[in-house]
Amino acid sequence: MADQLFDKIAIVGLGLIGSSIARGVKERGLAREVVGYDLAPEVRSRAKELGICDEIAESADTAVVDADLVIVAVPVGATEAAMKAIAHGLAEGAIVTEVGSVKAAVIRQVLAVLPELAVFVPGHPIAGTEHSGPDAGFAELFDGRWCILTPCERSTGASVEKVAALWRALGSAVETMTPEHHDIVLAITSHIPHLIAFNIVGTAADVEDVTQSEVIKFSAGGFRDFTRIAASDPVMWRDVFLHNKDAVLEMLGRFSEDLAALQRMIRWEDGAALEELFTRTRAIRRSIIEAGQDTEEPDFGRPHSHDD
Ligand code: NAP
Numbered sequence: 039m040a041d042q043l044f045d046k047i048a049i050v051g052l053g054l055i056g057s058s059i060a061r062g063v064k065e066r067g068l069a070r071e072v073v074g075y076d077l078a079p080e081v082r083s084r085a086k087e088l089g090i091c092d093e094i095a096e097s098a099d100t101a102v103v104d105a106d107l108v109i110v111a112v113p114v115g116a117t118e119a120a121m122k123a124i125a126h127g128l129a130e131g132a133i134v135t136e137v138g139s140v141k142a143a144v145i146r147q148v149l150a151v152l153p154e155l156a157v158f159v160p161g162h163p164i165a166g167t168e169h170s171g172p173d174a175g176f177a178e179l180f181d182g183r184w185c186i187l188t189p190c191e192r193s194t195g196a197s198v199e200k201v202a203a204l205w206r207a208l209g210s211a212v213e214t215m216t217p218e219h220h221d222i223v224l225a226i227t228s229h230i231p232h233l234i235a236f237n238i239v240g241t242a243a244d245v246e247d248v249t250q251s252e253v254i255k256f257s258a259g260g261f262r263d264f265t266r267i268a269a270s271d272p273v274m275w276r277d278v279f280l281h282n283k284d285a286v287l288e289m290l291g292r293f294s295e296d297l298a299a300l301q302r303m304i305r306w307e308d309g310a311a312l313e314e315l316f317t318r319t320r321a322i323r324r325s326i327i328e329a330g331q332d333t334e335e336p337d338f339g340r341p342h343s344h345d346d
Contacts, residue, residue, distance in 0.1 A: 056111030057175030099127030
């Protein structure tokens with residue numbers, strides 16, 4: 039067991055991320071008490087059945103009473119409403135943090151509604167799966183991953199350090215950066231790749247002379263890996279694109295230019311240029327494996343009982 043870092047942690051939103059934090063905190067003894075709340079009654083009763091918190095509150099403001107740390111883990115578009123809902127219950131000096139995949143727009147919304155008595159440390163764990171809900175969470179989700187903190191005008195040095203200590207205790211390495219920089223970095227490393235996956239899976243579904251059954255049958259040719267990403271939570275991703283609009287559109291502009299260059303290479307049969315690009319991209323995959331961010335196993339370590 040690690041050292042206890044907080045007395046009472048309240049977690050608002052008990053989906054994949056919130057329930058994983060709750061499990062990790064309880065398993066490692068990082069707080070004396072973990073109280074959870076979710077807007078959805080069925081999620082609250084499921085969280086009770088699963089026993090992922092010490093207590094499940096019936097309202098957001100009662101959940102956060104006397105909590106020294108409040109973690110809001112709801113979709114980006116619901117963060118402002120969740121912050122308003124906890125406002126009356128917050129204790130003097132409480133640290134409020136959140137885990138949204140977009141930072142600048144969320145911070146602007148939170149600063150407008152969070153009472154002065156609380157401090158605010160925005161964060162984003164770079165960890166997740168394509169599943170959502172309280173059953174999808176697990177205590178090791180953050181192990182060996184990064185968590186980015188983007189301090190703002192309502193963060194104090196001590197509060198940033200306490201939130202960083204929690205993420206480290208959950209197994210993550212912590213980096214701090216500005217919210218704007220976070221949004222650009224994540225646009226290219228996460229948001230655009232998801233957009234490409236949503237797009238290609240949508241296109242495949244619409245191609246008239248390829249049947250649905252062929253798309254499924256021959257999916258191992260690369261398509262299957264896109265379908266995993268494209269199965270991600272629709273509400274979460276709708277909110278990410280609506281809230282990180284500027285950075286996504288800027289990166290999408292660059293992406294489109296590069297795609298046009300690739301189109302030209304194919305049209306002009308410029309094999310050398312294609313090979314040069316694919317050699318560079320293969321090297322990037324190698325660096326990701328060397329950094330311990332993915333497995334070296336062929337086909338992501340999927341079991342192969344026969345060749346597909
Ligand atoms: P999730 O599994 O869908 O869970 C979110 C939960 O929050 C749902 O149970 C939802 O209930 C509830 N909720 C919505 N509005 C609420 C409110 N006002 N008050 C209390 N609960 C509310 O989503 P998640 O994957 O955990 O994502 C949560 C946050 O983490 C998002 O901001 C996302 O950007 C961020 N994040 C996600 C990942 C990932 O890979 N999934 C990774 C890093 C960060 P309903 O279902 O009824 O709406």
